[in-house]
Amino acid sequence: MATVSQAAHATVDFVTGAAQLTTAKLHNCLPPVIDRDILLVSDGHPAYPVFARENGIQHEAVNLRAGIRVRGAIHVHNVNAYHSRLRQWLRPFHGVAKRYLPNYLGWRWILDARRIMSPESLLRATLGMFPHLSVT
Incomplete structure (x- = not known):
């Protein structure tokens, strides 16, 4: 799973599969958002600088393994x-099958920012029409 947080209530996540994250998976998920x-x-992770270079995007890495969590305004908090929040919310389910993970992520996406505001949006969510979610 990959997650992008752009600002408050602008977090999107992607199911990238069980295998290791790759630059190709980032190319499938990130450009639209x-x-x-x-x-x-x-x-x-080495896929991020390659993706950034190939897309002409500035990139900074935070070295979490070395204990560096913040470098000025640069962080992944x-x-x-x-x-x-996602792990805590999933805990009562006692595990989620990988094939259903997009549904749980969509459900959490709705709850995280209180996005259900009308019967129409509830129906769309029930049908699995989560505009932020992409499965690669």
Whole structure:
């Protein structure tokens, strides 16, 4: 799973599969939801700098393994906080089958920012029409 947090209530996540994250998977997920003039901040995974270079995007990595969590305004706190809330919310389900993970992520996406505001949006969510979710 990959997660992008652009600002408050602008978090999107993607099911990237069970295998390792790759640059190709990032190419499938990120371009529709990011602008070219962003600063991509990531952990030290090697797919991110390659993706950024290939797309002409600025990139900064935070070295979490070395204990460096913040470098000035550069951090991954929003993503880490989202993952924490997601794991805590999933705990009562005692595990989720991978094939249903997109449904749970969509459900959490709705709850995270109180996105259900009308009967129409409830129906769309029930039918699995989550505009942020992409399965690669």
